[in-house]
Amino acid sequence: MATTTVNTPTMRTEALGWWANLRWTMGNALIITRREVRDSFRDWRIIAPIVILTFLFPFLAQFVAGQFVEFVAGYGAELIGERTIPFLLMIVGFFPISISLVIALETFVGEKERRSLEPLLSTPLTNTELYIGKTLSAMIPPLVSSFGGMAVYLGSLVFGDLAWRPQPMLVAQIVILTTVQALVMVTGAVVVSSQTTSTRAANLLASFIIIPMTLLIQGESAIMFLAPDAESPAGIGALWAIIVGMVVVVILLLRVGNSIFNREELLGRTIDSLNIRATVRRVWRQVRGVDATGAPARSLLDWYRRGVLGSVARLRPAILVTIGVFLLALVAGVIVGQREEWRLPLIATGSVSDMPINLSQYLDISTQTGSFRFILWQNGRILLAAALLSMFTFGVAALVLTPAVYVVLGYLFSQVMIAGLNPAFLVAGVLTHGVIEIPVIVLATAAAFHLGSVVTKPPRGLTVGQAWTAALADTIRIAIGLVIPGLILAAAIEAYITPRVVMAVLGG
Amino acid sequence: MIEAVELTKCFDEFLAVDRVSLTIPTGSVLALLGPNGAGKTTTVRMLTSILAPTSGWARVAGYSVIEQPAQVRAHVGVLTEQHGLYERMKAVEYLDFFGRVYRLDATERRRRALNLMERFGLTSALDKRLGEYSKGMKQKLALVRAMLHNPPVLLLDEPTSAMDPLSAKLVRDAIIELQRDERTFLITTHNLTEAQSLADDIAIIRNGRIVAHGSFDELARQFVGDPVMELRTAAPFNGLVKDIADLVTVEDAGDTWIRYRVPDPTVTNPALLRRVAGLGVDVVTLAPVSQTLEDIYLQVVKEDEGGAANGNYNG
Structure with missing residues (x-):
């Protein structure tokens, strides 16, 4: 066989260090970014709003600010006028970045629709390089416009008639907020775009991004007007909290985006039409089966052994994370309980002698049955809410909602210890049913966490949709096989047995 | 590669x-x-x-x-x-x-x-x-x-x-x-x-x-069989098909032409030409009838559909 004399392009080699690798990745990403930005700036439909929002809108905002300050000053409400100025700065910054959503949808799904993505996917560029390149290209033009608009607005206020002297940290906060909001919209748009094949579908789904962002802007506006620390040189605390929260969202969205921005997903998947009936059938087949393919169980024992325990085995990392968070919640409760202003006025004598009498009133059968129902309902709805909210928060809600109980538990434990009481009754009150309830709640929380977080990094070889439906099947299988029976048993023990054990410990 | x-x-x-x-x-x-x-x-x-x-x-x-x-x-x-x-x-x-x-x-x-x-x-x-x-x-x-x-x-x-x-x-x-x-x-x-x-x-x-x-x-x-050859003569012939039957199997014939299928034309065609010349028939052309990829493609599709219809298809 003859040898070829073909020149091959320069390739990244394994021998490169991390710095050289990073430079290579960014170099390739910026090739994409340069092309896309140049393309965007050739489109008058993008240029026109950018020019208007950068050079005309700030002057309109400055005029409105001036008029408003003058108007409210006439009624002795100078404070409202003063606080309108930074609010309008935020608006001047936000309007241009809303374009980032349009550009992001255009650069991702638009390119898919025009079929110009496949030649790009046929090149040696990695998924990450494509993702970074396109994300930057969607962010740069709107951010340039946003920062430009804010500079024009600030300039007109500082050097104009109002001679406004802004709090530097507040200005910094608004600039950071604008940047992270752009990041949230673009990273969210990538997630939306990579799952659709038409700009129409992408635009419709974009409401899932624009609606929460609009609500957030409203919240930020209210904070800027009402925050007691609005004049603080350290900036507004609530805005810092929002920035931190948004950064977390960006990190999660980046993870999701990076995991679904791959060649397989881009060319193979679409959620333009959802076949709910087929999905439900597939999930139910998996639930009844013993694995992700839906292989049927030979018996109930086989379903438990291979199906349910298989699901539990797949949850191992999530279970470890959940246990860690629960322990942290317990410790946090103890720490909170140490603070003077948070202490409970417990019995100074250190005696709990009247507790058996108090508990004895819960020992009649109708009260216990009511307690049983209440406990079951309470635990069930919290876990259900955690699972549902987890799906929309990449798993975060699961690790916030259920561990809250353990903060309370840690807090109560610290109060008992501080009061000098014997904690045995508390331990008995928790552990009697807790030996069942705690593992069940850990398991349910881990399943809910996994259900929400699996989309951020689907297992190798699975698409986001496949990974999610498999996680849903695991969650339902665990719920039917372990959580529901466990919760019933734990609630029965808590209602009928725990009070007697506590009374026995107290010597009642 | x-x-x-x-x-x-x-x-x-x-x-x-x-x-x-x-x-x-x-x-x-x-x-x-x-x-x-x-x-x-x-x-x-x-x-x-x-x-x-x-x-x-x-x-x-x-x-x-x-x-x-x-x-x-x-x-x-x-x-x-x-x-x-x-x-x-x-x-x-x-x-x-x-x-x-x-x-x-x-x-x-x-x-x-x-x-x-x-x-x-x-x-x-x-x-x-x-x-x-x-x-x-x-x-x-x-x-x-x-x-x-x-x-x-x-x-x-x-x-x-x-x-x-x-x-x-x-x-x-x-x-x-x-x-x-x-x-x-x-x-x-x-x-x-x-x-x-x-x-x-x-x-x-x-x-x-x-x-x-x-x-x-x-x-x-594989799909359309051996090559088909066409022999054209200067004038109409009588009894030629019978006279060459031991050399080739004629598939089709007209007044001045015959078509036959041979597995190895390099061996059969010279012998056929000698025989025809011996019979005093003037040959104008002897050429293969071109088989096209379309013939093959259609035959493949037909056979595959037949296989699928008979339950042999595995796709």
Whole structure:
């Protein structure tokens, strides 16, 4: 066989260090970014709003600010006028970045629709390089416009008639907020775009991004007007909290985006039409089966052994994370309980002698049955809410909602210890049913966490949709096989047995 | 060289490509034929490492499509089904962009772009926006893009589909020239004449499965039988068919012509000509009746449908 004399392009080699690798990745990403930005700036439909929002809108905002300050000053409400100025700065910054959503949808799904993505996917560029390149290209033009608009607005206020002297940290906060909001919209748009094949579908789904962002802007506006620390040189605390929260969202969205921005997903998947009936059938087949393919169980024992325990085995990392968070919640409760202003006025004598009498009133059968129902309902709805909210928060809600109980538990434990009481009754009150309830709640929380977080990094070889439906099947299988029976048993023990054990410990 | 073994791709429960095995030696052309939705594009995408095979493996230009996707993509030039150009860019910018992606230096980018544009008759359109290009020009530019980094393997999906006859010939000539230069080609096409003229080997894919694979002669022999010869005489003849019955089996005959099928014309035809001359019949021509790829393709499809109808089909 003859040898070829073909020149091959320069390739990244394994021998490169991390710095050289990073430079290579960014170099390739910026090739994409340069092309896309140049393309965007050739489109008058993008240029026109950018020019208007950068050079005309700030002057309109400055005029409105001036008029408003003058108007409210006439009624002795100078404070409202003063606080309108930074609010309008935020608006001047936000309007241009809303374009980032349009550009992001255009650069991702638009390119898919025009079929110009496949030649790009046929090149040696990695998924990450494509993702970074396109994300930057969607962010740069709107951010340039946003920062430009804010500079024009600030300039007109500082050097104009109002001679406004802004709090530097507040200005910094608004600039950071604008940047992270752009990041949230673009990273969210990538997630939306990579799952659709038409700009129409992408635009419709974009409401899932624009609606929460609009609500957030409203919240930020209210904070800027009402925050007691609005004049603080350290900036507004609530805005810092929002920035931190948004950064977390960006990190999660980046993870999701990076995991679904791959060649397989881009060319193979679409959620333009959802076949709910087929999905439900597939999930139910998996639930009844013993694995992700839906292989049927030979018996109930086989379903438990291979199906349910298989699901539990797949949850191992999530279970470890959940246990860690629960322990942290317990410790946090103890720490909170140490603070003077948070202490409970417990019995100074250190005696709990009247507790058996108090508990004895819960020992009649109708009260216990009511307690049983209440406990079951309470635990069930919290876990259900955690699972549902987890799906929309990449798993975060699961690790916030259920561990809250353990903060309370840690807090109560610290109060008992501080009061000098014997904690045995508390331990008995928790552990009697807790030996069942705690593992069940850990398991349910881990399943809910996994259900929400699996989309951020689907297992190798699975698409986001496949990974999610498999996680849903695991969650339902665990719920039917372990959580529901466990919760019933734990609630029965808590209602009928725990009070007697506590009374026995107290010597009642 | 391209080597694929048992390449399979499933999309959820849909089997798009079913155990496709192919070998395309260096410097040869394989034409992959099949109806729309047969699995041609999915096969090409797997060979480009855009889609991961569900099972099976392939090596392209010496690299594994599963373990070395970036190397595979660096060594193949792909013409996609839809050319997918950036319409607001000029050709010169477009090629410069892809040259950068392949990490060619500025001088090399420019040199290769100009050479290829000249070869395909596009030099005068270098500074035109791609939105102003005709369909055929876009197709040619997409080919230029695929060849820009001088890849040893080219995977071309319908390379001449939108072109006028002259442009199509330019592309075919370019393929032949590159083939001489040891490039390996996989071409998917519906143009059977083009496939017959360009390909060393032909594979026919239906419902994700290769149903026929071999050289044109091999396929012709396998699916439409031995070559058919036609003998034409100067004047009508009587009793000739009977007189040559021991040499050939005549399939069809007219006043001045007969058609017969022979497994080895080089042995049978001289003997036949001697016999006919001995009978005093003047021969005007003796030539093979051309079998086309279309005949083969239609026969393959017919047999495959028959197999499927009889329950033998595994697709």
